[in-house]
Amino acid sequence: MSEFELPPNYVSASNDFRSDTFTTPTSEMIQVALSATKGDAVYGEDTDTVLLEKTIAKTFGYDAGLFCVSGTLSNQIALRTHLTQPPYSILCDYRAHVYTHEAAGLAILSQSMVVPVIPSNGNYLTLEDIQSHYIPDDGDIHGAPTRVISLENTLHGILYPLEELFRIRTWCKANNLLLHCDGARIFNACAESGVPSKQFAEIFDSISVCLSKSVGAPIGSVLVGDVKFIKKANHFRKQQGGGIRQSGMISRMALYCVDGDWKEKIRYSHSLAHNLAAFCKQEGIPLESPADTNFVFIDLQKAKMDPDVLVKKGLKYGVKLMGGRVSFHYQISNESLEKVKLAVKESFEYAKTHPYSQNGPTQIYRSESTEKMDVDGNAIRDIKTYKY
Numbered sequence: 001m002s003e004f005e006l007p008p009n010y011v012s013a014s015n016d017f018r019s020d021t022f023t024t025p026t027s028e029m030i031q032v033a034l035s036a037t038k039g040d041a042v043y044g045e046d047t048d049t050v051l052l053e054k055t056i057a058k059t060f061g062y063d064a065g066l067f068c069v070s071g072t073l074s075n076q077i078a079l080r081t082h083l084t085q086p087p088y089s090i091l092c093d094y095r096a097h098v099y100t101h102e103a104a105g106l107a108i109l110s111q112s113m114v115v116p117v118i119p120s121n122g123n124y125l126t127l128e129d130i131q132s133h134y135i136p137d138d139g140d141i142h143g144a145p146t147r148v149i150s151l152e153n154t155l156h157g158i159l160y161p162l163e164e165l166f167r168i169r170t171w172c173k174a175n176n177l178l179l180h181c182d183g184a185r186i187f188n189a190c191a192e193s194g195v196p197s198k199q200f201a202e203i204f205d206s207i208s209v210c211l212s213k214s215v216g217a218p219i220g221s222v223l224v225g226d227v228k229f230i231k232k233a234n235h236f237r238k239q240q241g242g243g244i245r246q247s248g249m250i251s252r253m254a255l256y257c258v259d260g261d262w263k264e265k266i267r268y269s270h271s272l273a274h275n276l277a278a279f280c281k282q283e284g285i286p287l288e289s290p291a292d293t294n295f296v297f298i299d300l301q302k303a304k305m306d307p308d309v310l311v312k313k314g315l316k317y318g319v320k321l322m323g324g325r326v327s328f329h330y331q332i333s334n335e336s337l338e339k340v341k342l343a344v345k346e347s348f349e350y351a352k353t354h355p356y357s358q359n360g361p362t363q364i365y366r367s368e369s370t371e372k373m374d375v376d377g378n379a380i381r382d383i384k385t386y387k388y
């Protein structure tokens with residue numbers, strides 16, 4: 001095996017539970033990309049990219065969209081565009097991706113303070129949580145007034161109740177605050193809740209719609225909002241190096257995914273997650289949060305489970321895990337689900353005699369596992385068992 005060749009079970013997504021970002025482009029996707037348009041998207045001349053932007057904007061009820069190569073870029077330029085006169089701050093859930101996993105983009109690009117809030121119900125921010133933590137623009141020169149409430153739907157796979165979103169929307173309008181949605185899993189929210197995608201335009205001023213997550217595209221997100229907002233966001237996208245040229249091929253692959261039966265694909269992945277959650281309940285394995293959609297967050301702290309043991313048990317059965325978060329996507333096989341159950345159960349049993357003290361909630365990313373072995377116990381040389 002060459003030093004760069006991965007073992008067979010490392011090239012498929014069917015056993016990859018690390019994230020729904022690990023789906024791989026299908027041969028059909030690659031085939032349609034061959035007939036993609038070839039214009040320069042910076043000049044708005046790539047038809048497939050313009051079509052993708054219009055399609056996603058229309059799907060979610062907005063007037064304009066902007067193709068971004070990642071959800072991080074889409075989120076960060078959205079929030080930068082909303083923020084106009086510092087000092088200001090953004091309020092979000094303490095687990096929000098824009099705060100925890102976008103490398104301090106809010107501090108650097110937007111020079112914004114962040115007010116991270118722990119939801120009083122443990123799952124999602126209520127209007128009362130926001131009201132008791134936001135910073136009013138009342139002329140107090142000590143403060144950095146809240147300008148944007150940035151929510152995530154879903155967050156850690158938890159569905160945001162629509163009525164709560166409307167309560168927050170009404171209050172934000174009355175208090176001149178903007179609402180952004182990190183919609184990395186907005187398609188999951190739509191598929192599971194039945195809320196029409198267009199209804200989110202009544203709530204959020206902008207949504208970062210990821211295509212590279214559960215919908216299964218290899219690359220990209222589309223930021224949606226009104227025309228003036230998207231025009232300015234485009235300026236920040238260029239500034240951040242996100243103005244890519246012939247993006248037709250990746251746009252066409254994304255269009256293939258959104259034109260397809262994404263609801264069916266996503267509902268399949270949710271059924272697998274619900275199956276694992278039911279198994280955990282049956283075995284007495286605690287979960288950190290409700291498994292509403294495509295994630296199962298095992299409460300490692302409560303179970304005193306060592307995430308490294310869980311990863312190694314996964315390798316023993318030939319499935320890829322990153323820690324306590326078990327992610328599902330449409331390419332996961334039923335066979336792999338059964339293997340994950342074995343790994344989770346064995347790790348839980350092991351913890352009973354080898355309790356591990358986990359500091360704080362489940363870490364999505366973890367350092368590389370100490371040992372690497374395949375199903376037959378052979379060492380797997382130089383393979384990262386985690387994305388980071």
Ligand SMILES: Cc1ncc(COP(=O)(O)O)c(C=O)c1O
Pocket residue numbers: 021069070071072073075097098152182184185210212
């Ligand atoms: C909730 C959430 N928001 C945003 C992102 C950023 O997306 P990307 O990895 O494409 O930058 C991710 C991760 O993929 C995510 O999980």
Ligand SMILES: C[C@@H](O)[C@H](N)C(=O)O
Pocket residue numbers: 018019020021101364
């Ligand atoms: C954690 C985050 O960066 C990544 N989007 C994931 O969900 O795997």
